[in-house]
Amino acid sequence: MKKVYTRPKSLKDAPFHYCPGCGHSIIHRLIAEVIDEMELQEKAICVPPAGCAVLAYDYIDVDMVEAPHGRGAAVATGIKRVRPENLVFSYQGDGDLAAIGTAETFHAANRGELITIFFVNNAVYGMTGGQMAPTTLLGQKTTTSPAGRNAARDGHPIKVCEVLAVLGGSAYLERVAVNQPAAIKAAKKAIARAFQHQLKKTGFSLVEILSPCPTNWKMSPVESCTWIDEVMSREFPLGVIKDSKC
Amino acid sequence: MKRLMSGNSAIGEAAVLAGCTCYFGYPITPQNELPEYLAKRLAEVPGGVFIQAESELSAINMVLGASVAGARAMTSSSSPGISLKQEGISFLAAQELPAVIVNMMRGGPGMGNISPAQSDYFQATRGGGHGDYRTIVLAPASVQELADMTARAFDLADTYRTPVMILGDGMLGQMMEPVTFPSKKKERQLAHADYVLSGAAGRPSRRIRSLILDPKEEEEHNWKLFRKYQRIEQLEVRHETFLLDDAVMAVIAYGTAARIARGAIKRLREEGLKIGMIRPISLWPFPVKIIQQTARHIHDFFVFEMSTGQMLEDVKLALEGSGYIHFYGRPGGVVPTPVELSRIISRHYHQSQKRKK
Numbered sequence: 001m002k003k004v005y006t007r008p009k010s011l012k013d014a015p016f017h018y019c020p021g022c023g024h025s026i027i028h029r030l031i032a033e034v035i036d037e038m039e040l041q042e043k044a045i046c047v048p049p050a051g052c053a054v055l056a057y058d059y060i061d062v063d064m065v066e067a068p069h070g071r072g073a074a075v076a077t078g079i080k081r082v083r084p085e086n087l088v089f090s091y092q093g094d095g096d097l098a099a100i101g102t103a104e105t106f107h108a109a110n111r112g113e114l115i116t117i118f119f120v121n122n123a124v125y126g127m128t129g130g131q132m133a134p135t136t137l138l139g140q141k142t143t144t145s146p147a148g149r150n151a152a153r154d155g156h157p158i159k160v161c162e163v164l165a166v167l168g169g170s171a172y173l174e175r176v177a178v179n180q181p182a183a184i185k186a187a188k189k190a191i192a193r194a195f196q197h198q199l200k201k202t203g204f205s206l207v208e209i210l211s212p213c214p215t216n217w218k219m220s221p222v223e224s225c226t227w228i229d230e231v232m233s234r235e236f237p238l239g240v241i242k243d244s245k246c
Numbered sequence: 247m248k249r250l251m252s253g254n255s256a257i258g259e260a261a262v263l264a265g266c267t268c269y270f271g272y273p274i275t276p277q278n279e280l281p282e283y284l285a286k287r288l289a290e291v292p293g294g295v296f297i298q299a300e301s302e303l304s305a306i307n308m309v310l311g312a313s314v315a316g317a318r319a320m321t322s323s324s325s326p327g328i329s330l331k332q333e334g335i336s337f338l339a340a341q342e343l344p345a346v347i348v349n350m351m352r353g354g355p356g357m358g359n360i361s362p363a364q365s366d367y368f369q370a371t372r373g374g375g376h377g378d379y380r381t382i383v384l385a386p387a388s389v390q391e392l393a394d395m396t397a398r399a400f401d402l403a404d405t406y407r408t409p410v411m412i413l414g415d416g417m418l419g420q421m422m423e424p425v426t427f428p429s430k431k432k433e434r435q436l437a438h439a440d441y442v443l444s445g446a447a448g449r450p451s452r453r454i455r456s457l458i459l460d461p462k463e464e465e466e467h468n469w470k471l472f473r474k475y476q477r478i479e480q481l482e483v484r485h486e487t488f489l490l491d492d493a494v495m496a497v498i499a500y501g502t503a504a505r506i507a508r509g510a511i512k513r514l515r516e517e518g519l520k521i522g523m524i525r526p527i528s529l530w531p532f533p534v535k536i537i538q539q540t541a542r543h544i545h546d547f548f549v550f551e552m553s554t555g556q557m558l559e560d561v562k563l564a565l566e567g568s569g570y571i572h573f574y575g576r577p578g579g580v581v582p583t584p585v586e587l588s589r590i591i592s593r594h595y596h597q598s599q600k601r602k603k
Contacts, residue, residue, distance in 0.1 A: 042447035045315075057453040063443040065314045065454040068337050071307035074299070078311020078319070079443065081295040082268060086315075086445050104307070107300040 008032035010041045012061045021221025023211025024052060026178045027120060028059050030188045031091075035062065038195055040087050045079055047072045047090035049097075052126040056091055070101025073108035076115040087198060089116040095125045098134040098158050105164070112169025112203040116194045119160060119206055122213040123232060130216030134158045137235050142216070161208050161241040171203030173241040177210035177233060179225035186238075193243070202246050210236060248424040253389045253414060254279035254322075256425045257348060260396035261320055262287050263427055265434040266346070268295040268319035270308035274327045275360040276416035277350040281322065293317075302327040306334030306347070313343040314454055316442035318400055318434060322348035324416070325366050326357060328374075335409050336375030339471070340456035342441065344403035346396070347381075348412045350419035353579030361579025362417035362502055367556035370413050371530040378468050380475045382410040382482065383529040385500040389423035395527075397432065402482065404436060406474055413529060415552070417502045417581060478531055485533035486525045489515065493522030495546040495572075495595055498537070498561055500526045502581070503550050509584030510591055519595050521548075529557070537564040546598050548572040548591055552581065570598065 007013065011032035016025040035041050041062055048056035050069035057064035067075040072090035080088040097105050097119050108115065124142055125131040132142040132149060135157050139148040149157075161173040172194055176187035187209060194205040210232055212224035219227060251259070258280050261269070269284040281298065288294035295312065299305035305321045312319035323331060328349045338345050351366045353359040370383045382402050386392045392414060399410040436442075443452055458464040488508060490496060499507040504525040511521050524540060526533045537547075547569050549558045554577045561571060572594040576582050 043445045045443050045445060047311075054457055057455065061446070061451050063446050063452050065311070065443055066337075066341070066457060067307060067310070068333050071303065071310075071334070074304040074307035075311035075314075077297070077304075078268070078270070078308035078313070079315040080311075081297070081308075082293070082312045082315035082317040083444065103300050104304050107304065111297075 008036045010035040010061050012059050014058055016059065017055060018052065019215045021212055021214040021224055022052070023122065023178045023209070024120065026184060027118065027187070027209055027211065028056065030184070030191055031118065032060055034188060034191045034195060038192065040195065043085070044087045044089070045083070047076045047079070049090070049092040051093040051096050053091055053093065053120065054127070070096050070099070071104055072096065072101060073104040073113070073115065073117065077108055077113050080113060080115050084114065087195060089118060091118045092120070093126065094119070094121045094123065094133040094135040098160050106167070109164045109170045109204040109206070110167040112171070114198050114201055115204065116198050117206040118191070119208045120211045121208055121236065122211045123157070124213055124216045126213050126216055135236070137232065157235055159236065161206065164206060165242045169204050170206070170242055171244040172197040172205040172246070174243070175208040175210065175236055175238050175241060177228050177238055179210070179212055179228040183238070197246050200246050202244050208236070210238070248426050250422050251389060251425050252279050252420055252422050253392045254350065254419040255283040256389045256393040257322070257396045257412070258283035258287055259427055260393035261346070261400070262291060263431050264318065264397040264400045265432055266318040266320050266400060267291055267293050268309070268312040268317045269321070270297050270299050270305040270312070270319070271321050271323065272299050272302050272305050272327060274324045276352060276419050277322050277324050277348065279420065280348065302330035303333065306331040309345050310334055310338055310343060313338070313345050314341070314441065314443050316439065316444065320346040320348065322350070324350045324352045325354045328366060328369065332375035335381060336373070336377050336379065337456055338409040339379035339381065340377060341454050342407040343454070344407055345409045346399045346403055346412065347409055348414065351413065351415040353577070359579045360416060362415035362552065362581055363577060363579050364415060364501060364503060364552040364556070365577060366413070367529065367551070367553060370411050371532070371560070379471055380530055382406070382408060382478060383413050384410065385413050385527060385529050386418065387501050387504050387525065389418070389421065389425045392418060393425050393427060397428070404434070406478055407441065408474070413501065415502050482528060483531045483533050483535070484527035485536050486527060487536065488523040488525065490522035490524065490540065492520055493544060494520045495548055495598070496540050496544050497521060497523040497548045497550060497591065498526070498557070499523065499550040500529060500557065503552050506582060506584050506587055507550050510588035513584060513588045514592060514595070517592070519592065521591065521595065526557070532560045532564065534564040537561065541565055541569045545569050546572065548574070548594060550574050550587060553577050
């Protein structure tokens with residue numbers, strides 16, 4: 001019988017600790033699949049975030065170094081400049097990347113650092129218990145915006161890809177989602193495309209991934225997936241935002 | 247061959263000769279000559295990396311990345327910038343990664359000014375960032391020592407896999423003196439490179455982390471670091487003594503303050519005052535033993551610092567209540583002359599001699 005589905009080599013044989021319906025485990029698996037398919041396991045160095053995916057090194061089987069909260073792009077920069085032959089990527093959430101790590105991300109993109117960032121946008125601080133994130137939608141209720149995000153008080157959801165697109169050093173920016181099979185396939189393609197950009201040295205690459213957080217959204221997994229289609233992706237439209245010649 | 251160089255530039259040349267290939271920093275006075283020197287110099291080094299980072303936070307984290315990738319990496323700043331680097335220094339200590347950090351201290355707190363000061367002693371010697379850790383701190387007092395200690399700082403960082411700080415000030419960084427460098431570039435000898443991330447080729451993947459959720463494991467990690475710090479305390483104390491043999495009063499001062507004190511002591515010796523000096527070279531580990539040994543035959547200690555009294559606390563801890571401590575401090579970027587200092591020391595000396603009679 002032909003084997004059609006198995007655990008990727010780059011994914012450790014460990015059960016995920018993530019909540020039911022969380023997108024992290026899908027994203028981990030997609031990254032591991034792409035690493036296997038592109039034969040990059042021996043070259044890859046990953047910088048996991050502070051956040052729910054802080055334990056990514058328990059799952060993705062590549063060299064890893066933890067960065068302080070928000071500093072993923074700076075740590076990845078240091079690694080890549082010393083080891084240009086390696087594949088260097090960080091894995092960061094919305095608080096990590098778009099709040100405390102805004103400067104690091106913005107300037108790494110502007111310098112055209114040859115790194116890839118997987119930016120998991122679930123519109124909320126997951127690990128700390130559901131506080132407002134820079135990507136929380138207007139009106140969205142969180143533990144620190146109990147009446148809903150109010151633009152006058154809290155500002156607007158940040159569209160990271162669109163902001164980075166105007167910088168000279170960014171080469172590839174795409175927004176994808178992992179809430180349904182077709183979207184997951186597109187997400188995998190984007191991950192591979194981002195790595196291709198890095199290997200071809202075209203510049204900075206980032207894939208923003210809209211990812212469900214049923215626990216903190218206080219929805220069922222199915223409702224969360226629907227909410228990404230019906231609400232979240234209207235604020236954060238899916239698709240390629242920038243794709244320089246590669 | 248001797249070269250006339252500023253302290254900041256001398257650190258840059260010494261770092262390159264010690265095998266440093268990566269510098270990351272953010273401009274701040276009075277240390278700008280160092281990044282400016284390395285911007286040119288590292289361009290001549292194979293694999294040399296120089297990045298003017300967007301912030302001190304980014305700079306220290308680029309150092310972390312370069313260090314874990316296997317390079318000798320450094321950053322430099324001055325007091326307010328060093329405060330920003332403390333997060334990264336705590337991570338370097340926790341993840342046991344080598345790095346060299348230069349602090350050319352200036353007057354503070356807050357924005358302070360850009361004049362030489364010694365106001366960051368507490369921050370440097372007590373860890374500085376969050377958590378239970380120590381940083382090796384070296385305090386040079388000349389341009390030659392800045393160069394020599396830069397090479398030594400990289401070796402110590404490798405030996406103990408820990409961040410090492412060179413604690414100077416605006417005076418040391420910006421003054422020019424003749425300096426000699428080793429004639430040959432030194433090759434790095436890494437005894438244990440098993441922390442270096444290079445991609446998991448032909449070996450299992452590695453993870454360098456400081457998140458240890460199990461309190462028992464975290465406690466063991468803390469004790470492991472502690473045992474390392476104990477070894478450093480046993481093996482890496484450095485100090486210098488000056489005219490101590492027949493002295494009845496011992497001045498204790500480091501860095502620029504020690505140079506001023508040396509000038510003052512020379513003058514006072516000419517007047518027949520029996521004064522010597524202990525100059526701590528490593529501030530952590532602090533030279534406790536020499537102070538305790540000296541206290542067996544000297545009663546009067548005179549601590550001089552360009553602060554309101556920070557090293558003073560370490561001297562008190564070393565003396566454990568024995569002896570008598572005189573103190574003179576000039577914070578805020580004021581640098582007294584040897585003549586001014588000699589007058590103060592002389593007054594204290596005569597008062598204590600009178601008291602003894």
